[in-house]
Amino acid sequence: MNAGFLITLxxxxxxxKSTQVRRLVARLEAAGRRALATREPGGSxxxxxxxxxxxxxxxxxxxxxxxxxxxxxxxxxxxxxxIRPALAQGTIVVSDRFIDSTRVYQGIDRRVEPRFxxxxxxxxxxxxxxxxxxxxxxxxxxxxxxxxxxxxxxxIPDRFEREAxxxxxxxxxxxxxxxxxxxxxxxxxxxxxxxxxxxxxxxxVVETRLLTPRSSAP
Ligand SMILES: Nc1ncnc2c1ncn2[C@@H]1O[C@H](COP(=O)(O)OP(=O)(O)OP(=O)(O)O)[C@@H](O)[C@H]1O
Ligand SMILES: Cc1cn([C@H]2C[C@H](O)[C@@H](COP(=O)(O)O)O2)c(=O)[nH]c1=O
Numbered sequence: 001m002n003a004g005f006l007i008t009l010x011x012x013x014x015x016x017k018s019t020q021v022r023r024l025v026a027r028l029e030a031a032g033r034r035a036l037a038t039r040e041p042g043g044s045x046x047x048x049x050x051x052x053x054x055x056x057x058x059x060x061x062x063x064x065x066x067x068x069x070x071x072x073x074x075x076x077x078x079x080x081x082x083i084r085p086a087l088a089q090g091t092i093v094v095s096d097r098f099i100d101s102t103r104v105y106q107g108i109d110r111r112v113e114p115r116f117x118x119x120x121x122x123x124x125x126x127x128x129x130x131x132x133x134x135x136x137x138x139x140x141x142x143x144x145x146x147x148x149x150x151x152x153x154x155x156i157p158d159r160f161e162r163e164a165x166x167x168x169x170x171x172x173x174x175x176x177x178x179x180x181x182x183x184x185x186x187x188x189x190x191x192x193x194x195x196x197x198x199x200x201x202x203x204x205v206v207e208t209r210l211l212t213p214r215s216s217a218p
Contacts, residue, residue, distance in 0.1 A: 004087035005210050006128065008098040009202075010178075011136035012171045014147030015191045016198060020136065021096045023199040024206065028092050031211075036086050039096035040074065044081035047074035064110035068117060071102050072124045079128055087128070098130060104174035109167060132209055134202055135179045136191035140168035143191075 007024070009017045021037045028035035041051040050070055053059050059067050075098075086093050099121055106112045144165070151157065179186040187205045191198050 004090045005092045005131040007094045008130040008133045009096055010100040010133055011175055012140055012143050012168050014143035015136040015138050017096045017136060019195050020199060020202055021094050024202055025094050027203055033092050035092040037094050038082060040098055041071055043078040046077040050074040064106060064112045068106040068112045072120050075124050084128060099125060100178050104171055108174040109170055133186045135175045135186055135188045137188050138191040140165055140172055
């Protein structure tokens with residue numbers, strides 16, 4: 001059986017994560033690999049319920065630490081119910097957001113105490129860390145314009161989309177800082193290109209880093 005891998009796609013609002021998760025899973029399946037698309041917060045029934053609370057803004061009055069705890073609670077259920085069982089069966093799990101979103105949104109923007117977040121991440125994910133993280137990068141204004149164009153005219157922007165541009169610039173810097181600090185795990189992909197071109201770039205990274213067996217030294 002092929003090994004399962006955990007691939008995460010990260011980045012700010014509207015950079016194209018959901019689009020590229022779908023495309024990557026389709027391409028993996030076309031290449032004969034078992035693959036599963038999922039997302040955070042969410043991915044399992046209980047985690048999806050928590051997602052509703054978080055994105056509605058109902059948890060915000062409890063403060064940033066409480067929000068971090070709820071993102072972690074959703075992640076625990078997602079890992080237990082969906083990610084770990086799939087990996088154990090050799091499936092390649094592709095998640096729209098994971099630990100780096102907590103590091104950036106709760107850590108950098110909401111200024112949750114770093115030691116609290118490190119401890120929370122350790123107890124939440126344990127050894128189940130991403131094998132590869134694709135960080136989709138583009139100017140924040142472009143991402144927000146894409147997110148706004150996607151929304152139905154009558155729909156209200158969610159709590160995160162309502163934030164100022166400076167907030168989104170901070171997120172972008174946060175993701176790029178993680179990528180620079182963990183180059184073995186992370187690859188930055190320019191997401192300003194067309195969806196087709198971005199998908200091709202992502203595929204090249206996945207093929208090179210995960211799917212191509214390394215030749216052993218002579
Ligand atoms: N490369 C691209 N060029 C232009 N538009 C794109 C591109 N990729 C995605 N889009 C469009 O931009 C919008 C946002 O894309 P998508 O939902 O994939 O982003 P996201 O990063 O998952 O967003 P969010 O973080 O807000 O959930 C969608 O309408 C999508 O069709
Ligand atoms: C996993 C995770 C997510 N968030 C934020 C980031 C986004 O604004 C929303 C999710 O919405 P999307 O349309 O699915 O991108 O939640 C966060 O603050 N912390 C996290 O750990």
